[in-house]
Amino acid sequence: MTYYSYHHPHPHLNPPHPNDSNRVHQVSSAMHTVTKFATALALLPILTSATPTPRLSSSRVIPLSKRSSLSDDAGVININALHSQVKHMRGKIALGFANYEKNMGHPHPNSNASLPHINKRATASDPLTDDDERLWQGTILIGTPAKKFTVDFDTGSSDLFLPGPSCGSSCAGHIEYNPSLSSTAKDSNKTFSLTYGDGSTVTGEQFTDTVVLGGLSATQQRVGAAIEYSDGLERSQFAPDGLLGMAFQQISNYDSPPVFQTLALQKQTSASTFGFTLLPSGSELYLGGIDTSKISGSLTYMPVTQMGYWQIKLGGASVGSKSIFSTPVDAIVDTGTTLLVGDSTNVKNIYAAIPGSKDASESLGQGFYTIPCDAVPSNVSLTLGGKKFAISAATLNLGVVSSGSRDCIGGIMADDTAATSLESLIGLPGGCNLNGVMPSSTHEIRLATWNLRFDSQPDSIGVEETLANLPPTLQEPARYTNITGEKPWSTRRVKVAQQLMDRGVVIVCFQEALVRQVDDMLALLSRNGETWKYVGVGRDDGKEAGEFSPILFNTSYVEAIHNDTFWLSHTPFVPGSKFPGAGSVRICTVAHLRLKGTGHSQSALDIAGSSTEITILNTHLDDQSDDARRLGASLVLARAEHEAAQALGLKLKLRSRPVIVTGDFNSSAGSATDSGAYKIITGALPPVQIDRAFFTTYPSPSHSAPSSPSLPSPKFKSGSPFHMVDMRGTTSVFSVSGNIATYTGFSAPENASPCAQPGRIDFVFGGCNGGW
Structure with a gap:
């Protein structure tokens, strides 16, 4: 099964706080998807056969069917059909490259000069068919009144076309789309021409109309009405009436959002997710969610790179x-x-x-x-x-x-x-099973937060030695006795890297990481040939001494524009400083990141309003003093609001660039005794007084006058002061998998349950200005 994932948070495993053996770091809050940036692809074993189990709900499924196979009943290959598929595949890629260059103004990064130049919302599920092992086809409705058509659902292209009223004999046998008979059709006054490597061509005119997939309506959707189908698209060779592309706008010949993206943009789906289940029988296209009845095992998430x-x-x-x-x-x-x-x-x-x-x-x-x-x-x-x-x-x-x-x-x-x-x-x-996700207003990355527990008793075992001795190293008994089940860092680091890679994490925020632990994680995460980097400093001296709260990122998808660190103290720019009563020095690492490979044409930006930049604040609040935690949360909140605002002359206005706060707060969401920091960051309590000079460097709509005798609390947007939103609260329970909590031994506490949520203190927050 495969998922093209945009907003499907999954949990991650979090080791416990080093100084709080009784605290439980919950899986459910630790790893989240940050939306509206870069797409991700999530995979189950897509190349092995799978037998589906009954679906919990069959509403709005598009059944898919397949006309025939590349081989006959005796299993003998049809060589001509195979060669035709190869030619079509080459031509489709070349056509997509040409469309990309036309839309974006520059060649696709993977294009080759030698290539030929070719001129609560709903969920739904739609049943499929493959023509000559190539076309997975199902039905859609277009126009008002609605008319039924059969289309090939294709993730390798992005446009929708059907035979038009002027197509004549070349479209014989196919059902005709006549815009003049639809009250919702409008002429776009544009033409189109598609040519594939196998010689298939389609030419015609562009219209907008209402397109319905599995009961979900995309209004003003771009539709091509063909005036000519080549021989390769005649009924005997091309069973469906037309084609519906499921890829991205960048390769659209129309330079217009594909149908499912329009559904997501128009908020027709409860999740911007689509899913294919491709089987000899019972194939389907599932819209607006993930059909969990088709899933066994865990998903592997992969970012879309371009x-x-x-x-x-x-x-x-x-x-x-x-x-x-x-x-x-x-x-x-x-x-x-x-x-x-x-x-x-x-x-x-x-x-x-x-x-x-x-x-x-x-x-x-x-x-x-x-x-x-x-x-x-x-x-x-x-x-x-x-x-x-x-x-x-x-x-x-x-x-x-x-x-x-x-x-x-x-x-x-x-x-x-x-x-x-x-x-x-x-x-x-x-x-095979294939499930997918499409952008709602933009795209997605996967981000995780993880308290590593500092390496308090280091050994001399290097990364390569650990790997060379697996699995015996993983099976050795626990070394430490202060926390039940804890494993040494030399063993834990492999499991950390494995889980991050399995879930397709692009950005990971650690706490309690000594510099050698940061180096180990960079080495392990980079073993697949990709390069990871980090920003952050040691809390003791602003260099390499003491614990880091680093932000690591995969350079294939993310680049750092700026980063800095401030200390949770009344002198936040002084390394090694702390609030009175705090048990330890605490820091906050700030990274302004740009996402790669998310370019849009201007028209797409106008529609989506997307941002390719994100600011992340990663911190670790004090474990000894609730007063210090409240002060630290107030300081982090003030900086987050600054990052959510932009200076326009003398005015400060909120902008849509997402701001994310991650970390170990040592403050649970529901506790009566230590939830102060959580309540401050989420706006349930007002922030406490912090050093006013901080706002000279980082002004914001709420804090722009250092001489003010007390913290102002102006209203904005919906009438509330700036605050952060707990992303765990925005995630459906059905989108969470794995243990609810874990210790560094990677085994679940005996009494942990999905409903109990004991002592959750690790969080991912999104700014209430949105954009995530």
């Missing part, structure tokens, strides 16, 4: 224990093909590790290989998000070469043209 296609990083490939490659390459996930495509060198090496495989370029065409039909391997895997996904035998075996042959065509193809400008392409055959 907006346009559903483009991710493929971490590597293996055959058994043999690694074929481990340097990440760019890949796209596409429902429009069943092939797995890679560059010729890596594909050659994969087949070289499969006994009995042969290069079949001369007999079948460039890039194809055969494997023994009676020995199709089950140990070929792809690495995605740090996790290996086995490729099923059905995916590896496209069919018998010819009647009576013992050779079958391998499902992994080598291609150094269109597909390998993206380096790899992951097609999705029948027999």
Whole structure:
């Protein structure tokens, strides 16, 4: 199953506070998705067969169907159909690149000069079909009165087109879309022309109309009414009436939001999520949520690296224990093909590790290989998000070469043209589950907060030694006795990195991290060929001494624009200072980050109002003094409000750039004795008096006059002072998985339950100015 995820928070495991053995750090509050930035792709084993379980609710499902297969009833491959699929795949990618350059004003980062130039809201679920193992088709309604059409749902393109009234004989057998018969249709006075590598072409005129998917209505949606279908789209070769693209606006020929994005923008869905379940029977497209009945196991989240296609990083490939490659390459996930495509060198090496495989370029065409039909391997895997996904035998075996042959065509193809400008392409055959998420008003990243527990009793075991000795190192008994079940840092660090990578985290905020722990995490997170960096300083001297509250980020997706640190004290710019009564020196790390690969055309920005920048404040409040925690929360809140505002002359106005506060607050949400800091940050209590000079450096709408005798509390927006929103409170219980709490031994406390939420003190907050 695959999820293109935008706003689907999942929990994370948090070790306990180092000085508070009785406090429980909850999973549910520790890791959250920050919306409206960059998309993410979440994966279950998409390449292995899966049998669905009954869905809890079948309302608004679009059934999907598939017309036929690449092989006949005897399992013999249709070579012509296979070659046609390859040509179509190459042409579609090239067309998307051309559209990207037209829309964005610059070439797609993965485009290749050698490529041919080609001129409570609802949830719903929609049933699918694949034509020649390529087209997953279902029904939609268009116009007023509504008329039913069958379309190919394709994650490798972004536009919707249907036969128009002037299409004539070239569209014979397809149902016609006639805008003149719809009261909600409007002529956009624009034309379109689509040309694919297999020779298929579509030309026509653009209109806007109401499009209904599974009962969800997208109004003023761009629709193409074709005036000509080429031979490749005639009824005998192309069963559906038209095509509905599920990719991003950047590759839209119309330069207009795709249908599902329009649904999300118009708030028609309860979540900006769509999901495919692709099976020999019972396939469906699920809209506005995640069909949990189709999920077994945990999701692996992967950020989309470049907006346009559903483009991710493929971490590597293996055959058994043999690694074929481990340097990440760019890949796209596409429902429009069943092939797995890679560059010729890596594909050659994969087949070289499969006994009995042969290069079949001369007999079948460039890039194809055969494997023994009676020995199709089950140990070929792809690495995605740090996790290996086995490729099923059905995916590896496209069919018998010819009647009576013992050779079958391998499902992994080598291609150094269109597909390998993206380096790899992951097609999705029948027999797999795929779920997806589309942007609501913009996009998403995944962010986690984690108190590491400082390495109080270091050993001399290095990262490489730990890895070389797994699993024995993970099985050794607990070293510490002060907290039940605690493991040494040399063991814990591997589990931390593993869980962060499994969940596709792009930004992680740690607390209690000594500099050697920060270095360890950078080394582990960067092992898949990606580079991680951090911002932050040691709290004791503003350099490397003492605990850090660092913010780590994956440089493939995020870059740092600015960062600084202030101390939780009456002298916040003095390293090593603290509030009176505080048990320890405490700091707050501030990072202003820019998200990569989220470019939009101006029209998309006008619609979405999206921001590609985010400010994060990461802190760790005192464990000894509630007064110090309240002072610290007031200081952090003041800085957060400053970051949510922008100076325009003498006026300060709120802006939409998201502000996120993360950290260990040592203050629970519901406690009667130590919830003061939580209540201050969330606006339930007013902030307490802090040093007024702080506002000289960081003024805000509430704090712009250092000479003021007391803290002002002006109203804004809905009438409330600036405050932070607990993101855990915005997350559905159905979107939370894993243990509700954990200690550093990575085992759940015996009495923890999803309802109890004991002592939750780790939080992710979003500014009430929104944008997240």
